[in-house]
Amino acid sequence: MSTIAVPVARPPLWRRLVGFNLLAGIALGIIGYVIGQWIGGRFTGVNIAYYSKTAGQNDIAIMLGYFFGVVGFLIGMGFANYPIQRMLGYPPTLAEHEAEEEGVGRYFRLCTDHKVVAIQYLVGIGVFFFIGGLNAMLIRTELLQPNTHVFGANQYLTLVGMHGTMMMGMMTSGILGPFANWVVPPMIGARRMAFPRIESFTFWLLMAAGVVLITTIFFGGFQTGWTGYQPLGDQNTAGYDAYIGFFALVGVSMTLLGLNLAVTIISMRAPGMTWTRLPIFVWSVLATAALMFLAAPMLIAALLMGAMDRTIQTAFYVAGQGGSSYLFQNLFWVFGHPEVYIVALPGFGIVLELLPVFARKPLWGYRLAVSGMLGVGLLSFFVWQHHLFVSGINADLRPFYMLSTELISLPTGFTFLCFMGTLWRGRIRFTVPMLFCLAWAFNFLFGGISGVFLSDVPSDVTTHGSFFSMAHFHYTIMGGLVFTFFAAIYYWVPKMTGFNLSERLGKVHFWTMFLAFNSTFAPLFALGFMGMPRRVVTYNPSFQALNDWASVSAFILGISMLIFLYNVVWSLLIKREPAEANPWHSKSPEWQLATPVPVYDFERTPVFDPDPYPYGVEPVPVGRPVVAPAGGQA
């Protein structure tokens, strides 16, 4: 392609920096924040928010500040241009800034190329993943000693809350954002998402949300953990407004991301790509997307109720005034339990997608795997009260929730069976992505088994709210999602960026991470069993040995992340060894694209095999050519 590049005189730097881009976004974001604060100040002048004057904080002003700040940021990024054009009646378009800009510039602005958005997602989420990880390191530092404080009690709880919120909010899109956006279109034979501008919108909204969350430290933090239970949240200082703002924006982003992916998969499969030929990863994305756009609105609603409690003085969560603390718990977990499967399901997809490549075999039990994913998705809406087993709510229904929760292990078991079946008599190659997939099986096995203790009410009485449940969900989410996240990075980054990651460093990263991860979280099961509750800043001195062990392991886990970072910086930014088009000899469609991938992905719609995993057999092409309509655009 480089041969036809026409040398164009590049405008000066300042000229290129002016326009709708990140700089303008930040500038307008700050201006918007100030405007919102000012309007909020005016409002409270007429005394709508009654507690602003006495409490020394003005939630209305802060909320409006966040709102206008985010709106300003999005306007600066250029997201208002198209809506305004539409208001003036200009016809719809589906592309923006795709091919017209050189180099890295397009990564800092609204770009509708799904490959660009995917890399934006990968880097953006990566940044917040590392901030969240840093919080975890600080938490473990505090827990080195039972009752001597490195941080104050407020700061410690803020760290706990930010770690959880940031990880759950950001990593929810951790696989769907970067990898589904990049991989799903080529996998189904499309060049784009159904709504490319919304695709970009979800990313920039997520980044704005992340900044909103970090600003909590300027308002005293929030001491509620990521669950943000009410009425503790109502009671919190202004830092909780940042929590509401963050999670609500993440909810919007999740809803739109899920809708966009689901619509794309449902309506934009190329001819020949029937439902039974979809790669399993696409199925997992579809199941996840459905959970996302159905569950996230409930989170938004629950948070809006909290926001109204704090500003216009409603009493949704105030028991003495006709509200209920259960209301938040219910709404939060009706979202929250699908949410944890939103986090886990893409991991299933990645693992089952990568396994055939590295075992050199077709996926074993394709239909079983699909039904497993859909089953998990469906069941996840019927289990939420297992988070409330000892809360005294609907105690008569506990046997039902026990059953439904344990039933979820059936479809999850399907994934394991397909995993094991695919390895059967395969020719297993221990590449870095494969190692991460295998680690998934190990971690998720223990995550799942510990889940049984939490789903069984008599056992849950002791384990609920303890370090046991904390260890459990780190085994499922970190062991399930983050390991597959890295598997996906090592697997797809050569195609996404066109450069190889170092295999040797990757293996070092894997082994440090895998061992440190297990060494960190396995002792926490024991601590929970011994009676250590979650989110405490002090603990019984007899727990110190195990806590110190976990802390030291956590620091090693942190070091393993630095190894990864070093690998990325060295391999992708400095050494830049060009990648082959298909280094893994994969047979899935996205690897048939050229490397580096052209803007339009492929010239001719790929031809699909009736079997998405034609390993060990000759491929049988079944796709039919696309007929351009009369007067096809030329």
Add this chain to the structure above:
Amino acid sequence: MEASASAPLARHIEPEPPGWQLRAVWVAVRLWIGSASFFFLSFLFAYFYLRSIDSNNSWKIGQVNPSIGLGLAIAALLALSAIVFRLGAMRPSDTLGAGLAAFVMAFVAIVLQFVEYTQLSFGASQGGYASVFFGWTATYAVFGVGCLYWIETQLASLWRARREGLNRPVREGVPTSDIALMRAGIDACSFFWAYYATVGVISFIILYLV
């Protein structure tokens, strides 16, 4: 990667199948209704939940009864607006006129909602019902403002298309014309608007009558 950016888009690329985007719009609006339903279901849940537990006997503190007249007016306007727009959307020649009428009615309905807040005899703190009333109607109205914008874009497109007669591709390699996409958009918009009005009628029944 760097090179492809400066190259003009290759002209020999095969276009995607026609009708994808039209189907995407059709599917998207239905899924979006699913999303929105879960959002409003949260408020419905809050209503029945708080009503059933009646914590501290505070479902209603004092006289907490919004005037049925205004509520009925809002619900009726919304329902009428939705019917007019949906019928108009089915007949291309009438769409613009029907859409305008629907837009005006919707606008009035939403303004009335905000007028109602100034007329209420109770405040948001007066118990569970008052909380749900304010929370539900306010988010519903704000949602409605978004819908107004959506309807406006559809009418504006129609108006401009009538003046300028457009038929252009929406993107390289996407053979769907903007005219077809516009019709799909109007269909989706009116469909969602009908859904929205249905929610409005249901919320009127629950908040004012039950």
Add this chain to the structure above:
Amino acid sequence: MSASGKRLAGIAVVAAIVCVAIALYIALYLTNVPGSASAVETSSGTNLYLATVASAATNDPHPTWVSYYAVDANDQNWRHATTYVLPANTLVHVTIFQFDSQTGLRNPFIGQATGTVGGTFTLNGKTMEAIDPDTASHVFAIPAIGLSVPLYGISSTAKNPCSNAPCPLSNDHSTITFTFRTPAKGLYRWQCFVPCAAGFIQGFGGPMQTVGYMDGFIKVV
């Protein structure tokens, strides 16, 4: 300069910025440490002088919040301190000047003093073991050692209330004294039990949940 050299330099700059940002991020937490004050050792024993005010000093980050202050008994110097350093296993005589108005307790039980020597305290010189829970303005409680002393609030019709710290003793106030025995070495938290955080739901947000206002530590050495 080679291409990879340029890249290296660019990455170094970015790395430096990131490190500064991280350092700032952590520093924002570490710098926020409430002040501490030591008990005064006199011939008559160990004395701790505290004061509770309706509003912190005007130059405080939260000038509308209620707060504890440590007071120097001699020159009446006020320090915004909520970490009190006390000797271990010693009788400590605490004197609290209470300038805030009455709020009332959420749990009336806390109107009774516990954990002091003799289970009593003096209010304006009068020995008592409980007050009317509705007249409490604040509570000084160290739950780990069972210490809890209610602080009587000044009347709402007081002529000369103190608005912001520091408050001279010429303002209306009540004086509470009590004696308690410090436990073994360690860090113990103390808190208030009166819902005194104005404007926060249940009166327990803001100053009640921020170490440095209505919460703090006693550091027994």
Add this chain to the structure above:
Amino acid sequence: MDHPAAGSTGMPEVNEPNHFLRIVLWWLVVSVIGTALVVFVLGPGLPPGNGSVEASGQVTDNTVLLALSVPVAAAVLVYLTYALIVFREREPEVYVDGPPIRGNASIQLWWLVTTTVIVLFLAGYGSIRLLADGSGGGQGPNPIAAPAASSSDPPLQVQVIAQQWQFNYRFPGYGGVEVPDLELPANTLVEFHVTSLDVIHSFWAYQLGVKADANPGVDNVAYVTTKGPLSVNIRCAELCGVWHGYMFETAHVVSKADFATWIRAQETRFAPATKTLPPYSKTYFPPPERRGG
């Protein structure tokens, strides 16, 4: 998997060993040893110990779950270990595909049946144990799973009043006296009524195997039948604000005689406070809910 379906799969090589049999044998060995270790070595040490009837019940429950999970985990781990060793690619330089096995209906069916049976057993077992005595968990205002109390000896009612950041205990059977520290008589059925004055807390008496959330305006009942004298660690198990980490204390189970002495002493000691308390109620909504200041 020992009989690959004919036709669609590549034929096994002639000297292919019987992998399936080997895996099953390894699995049997590992599970038998593992289960025995879990039941006989780990089991007695499982939490929350032998402090109450409910706690012992939970230990049994934990033992059963752990014993059941050993064969499941062993199946996956033995299979994985075996597969990774035996089925590894020995010549990674050349890309050779494995046999295109796409599934096996009978294995899928067996898997489904086995896991379903395990799951149904777990749910049934858990429900039966739960409904027998409530297992020490909070069950809301109208408990359905109460341990049988003898009519001559009604359960001892103790109200746990959580607030930021302390638990208080009220004994409606003893003149409504409220105390800051808890003592309980041995060998008695105790009925905890857990409620909160402000935010959500959770009353966790570790050695007794009791955990019940304290929600404002809710009476959450939990039963426990105490055994012999012991010390009990009490912690708040739900994040309740800045001092959540410090919301712990020690309670004591003492002999019935000692308890009688203790409670009489408390009645005297806290007489001034008891006078000011509101009449006993399952829940409290004390003013102020909001405050202008």
